[in-house]
Every structure is written in C-alpha cells, then in structure tokens.
Amino acid sequence: MADRIAERPREAWVRVLVDGAPAARPGELADALVDPLRVRGREVVRVSAAGYLRPASLRFEFGRTDPDAFYSDWLDAGGLMREVLGPLEPGGTGKVLPALWDSAADRATRLPYVTLGPGGVLLLDGPLLLGRGLPYELVVHLWLSPAALGRRTPEEERWTLPAYARYEREVDPVRAADVVVRAEDPRHPAIVTEV
Template sequence: MRYRPISFDRLATELAERILALPGTPWVRVAVDGALDTPLLADALVDPLRVSGRPVLRVSTVDFLRPASLRFEKGKQDAEARYFDWLDEGALRREVLNPLSPGGSGMVLPALWDAERDRATRLDRVELPPGGVVIVDGELLLGRGLPFELAVHLSISPSALRRRLPEEEQWALPAFARYEEEVDPATVADVVVRADDPKHPAVAA
C-alpha cells in the first residue's frame, strides 16, 4: 500500500470534503478507528463540517463501554476481554447508529456509560437533523458489521504502537495484534491513515 505524506490539518480538510461528497442519505455515520489518536482526528472534523452547514454530533466508544463487572470479569488486564467484551456494541447500534439509519428517528443518545464512575450517564437524547453527521471514534471498531457510511482507520505499526502506548496499557498489545490479524482493518476501512508519528501522518493513495 502506498502512502502520501500529508499535514494533519490537510488530512482533516480532505476527510471533511469526502464526507460532504457522500451520496445523499438522511444522515452520515463516520467511524474513526485506531489504537491511538482517534479523538484528535474525530474532533478535527467537526469545524470543517459545521462551516459547510452540516450539523455534527461527536460520539466516543469510551462512553459505550460495558459496566466494570462485565469488562473486568476475567481481570482488569485481560487482552481477550478487551477485544471481545469491553464495547457495548448492542448499545452503540441501538442508541446511535440505528436511529440514524434510513427511516430512523434521528434521536441519539450521545453517551450511555461513565466508565470512570461506573454508572449510567443519564444524558438525554439529542436530535440530529437530517443531513447531519455523527462521528464515532474508538478502538477495535471495524469488522463488527456496524453501519457506517465512511470508516477511517489510523494504522500504526506494531513497533510504533509498542513505543507509543503508555506503559500501563502495554498489556492490551495482544488485543490490537489480534485485531490486525483477524480483521485486517486496513482492508476494511474506506480511508487508511498511517499514524506511526501523529505529527507526520500519511494517507493511503
């Protein structure tokens, strides 16, 4: 796969342009997937889209994790559990993605679970007007059959991930390695960004 060097700002601009050019649907659902840096890129898409007149809602999968009693059933550092059990995939579909499907209500719950306090957020649903864009960021998102109109994957080499992942998160490396082997997200995503160095990204040509 060939990559084209690009500045972070230009990357955000190009992705926003691609989102704006997607075929007309009631709403556009965008995934920003990767082991690191997904909130930064997802946040950078908001202003260009809003300036173009599109309502935008930001959602993070860290607000759709299962309760600690389920996530940590096998221990707090179980890589297999992180791969399979941390994300409440059903809730993400039910509360965010399905309401923005054709014929959906447009009423989205932006966050479900406060993982730090391990309790429900108790937020109200918000309405995303037709033509709006929801940008969902998180890890291990692809290969689940989740309905996105555009999926962006931040690809990080194993050596770079080992170097950049905080020491307290190193136990999760086998989960990301398994994701690469079983899902091969670079072949599933619509856009692949090489992100070994976040200051010098490159987009697949």
C-alpha cells in the same frame, strides 16, 4: 477528509467511524473534523466509544488486564447500535445518545438525547470498532506499525497490545477501512489508502 464526508447526499445521515488504538489518537482526528464539516453546512454529533463501554462487572469478569476480554467484551456494541447507529438508519428518528455509560464512575451517564437533522454527520471514534457488524457510511482507520504502537502505548496499557495484534490478524482493518491514515507521527498523518 471533510470534503469527502460533506460530498455525501444531504438527505441522508452519514455515520463515520474513526477507528484506531488510543495511541493513534482517533478522538483527535474526529474532533478536528467537526468545525470543517460545520463550515461545509453539515450538522455534527460527536460520540466516543469510551462512552459505550460495558459495566466493570462485565469488562473485568476475567481480570482487569485480559487482552481477549478487552478485544471482545469491553465495548457495548449493542448499546451503540441501539442508541447511536440504529437511529441514523434510513427511516430512523435521528435521536442519538452521546454516551450511555461513565466507565470511571461505573454508572449510567443520564445524558439527554440529541437530534441530528437529515444530512447530519455522526463522528464515532474508538478502538477495535470493525468486525462487529456496526453499520456505517465511511470508516477511517488510523494505522500504526506494531513497533510504533508499542512505543506510543503507555506502560500501564501495554497489556492491550495482544488485542491489537489479534485485530490486525482477524479483522485486517487496513483492508476493511475506506480510508487508511498512517499515524506514526501524530504531527504528520498521511493517507495511504483511499477507496
């Protein structure tokens, strides 16, 4: 995976989305790519969609366990576009805000911007990232069967399962992604689709 990303032209930024339910551990894959990319001479910035959740007043408008709100209203896609993905468009500034909102404290993070040099790689992880019009150069989707997703999702988060079923139906991330990794066994992920 690191070779494929590092082979991209060095004069342009590379925005990589690592998409998957928390049970598939997309953050772990994104973290695991950082050092191999740096060894290959690529500067890397890590961003998690968890740092771009909307304020609690908006996320929980329909209750704390509404799967439809989780699917469509929790992620601040506009903030991600403005503060992370947009600045890495051709002609952009390269200035990225690693996190905008601390959802636990329900307030702005006030983190400083970081500048990603030309040819640098953004690794953005999170669930339900596709189908929102977010720009990218490469998408890796970590796929779990519905049974594995159900087994590996903690009891207190099982209310999100209908949102993931909807995502499969409406977005079909397996077809939309450039690389699909079967993540049934976190110790032995397997690439099943590579475009």
